[in-house]
Amino acid sequence: MLPKHEGSRALKQFSIATSTLVNPEMNRWREQGGRFMGYFCSAMPVEMITAAGLFPFRVRATGSTGTELSDSYFSSINCSFPRHAFNMALNGDFDFLDGLVVFNSCDHVRRAYDHWVHQLKTPFVQILSLPKKTEAPQIEWFTDELRIFKERMQDFYRVEITDEKLQEAITQHNRSRRLLRDLYATRKADNPPITGAEMLAVTVAGSAMPQDVYARLLDELVDETKGMEGHAGYRARLMLTGGLLDNPEYLETIEGQGGLIVADALCYGSRTLWKDVDENAADPLVALAQYYIADRPSCPRMYTEYPKRTNYIREMVREFRVDGVIFQRLSFCETWGLEQYSMTNDFKEWNIPLLCLEREYVPGGTGQLKTRIQAFLEALGR
């Protein structure tokens, strides 16, 4: 097992924010009269929620122990993430939300929205339509969706979301993205200072902390990494890609077999931070639509972007000197299912070792995962 940085206050806080659903920073926000807007999916322009003075909280099912309540609403061939999330909602774990915004990112999440509207009493619930392509007509369409969302939030929360406030929020979230890229850059070293599991805890925490607190802790960690002893003696440099993954324990199990995760293309990871929103655009809503639909690295929801997505991964493989790529997806996730098929063929052709794994949102035993990783490391000749 790779040694942890027990001494890092920042890493400790990020780990608490990721391993619990509600963390001390959220309690502090509530005590100060703050309100929470929950959202599903990284395509959500969190800057809009920040500009409305609300706390953007990305819905996770951290701590879920089962789906006994939501099983009446979902079939067993539905993705386990919305099933666990909705089970926690029925259990009252999301009663702290003052609002929820959902994308029709996939049919499983769409179904969660339908049930949420009918079964729960969240004061404000909004569904937004996410295009499947990334060209001018889609960006225009998405800009209109964001205008609708902005007007509805203004009416319901009696707030004014001005262009200035949107600009300020864009600058604030971009700052965190830049600090996160600084942290990612440290992982290009022979002996990276932080593990893949620690890095995921850092990025997931960004969806459960006020941005000012988050940026302050990131600043601290960037400084700390300069003096940190790097990880040596690992067997191979690995990269993680694929669908939704918000649990660092999964990465700890992988890294526990001797590989070190030095890069990723996850929607809780580099895909949320590799690019910045344009801070000089005339209309901040257009800038947000451009960024979330076309500029940031996409997921397979965007049908025409497969070449761009694989180029992004290949670029990272080069930049971070990756020995092998691990693709993981939740069972029954069609969105990533098709991608897996295409990648398996192409990565063979490109001579990039690829391991494909399927999993449940709440991991069962780790035995099989450990065996697969050990075999992959041996296949890499490490």
Ligand code: SF4
């Ligand atoms: S992992 Fe796949 S199926 Fe599950 S919510 Fe995400 S896109 Fe939908």
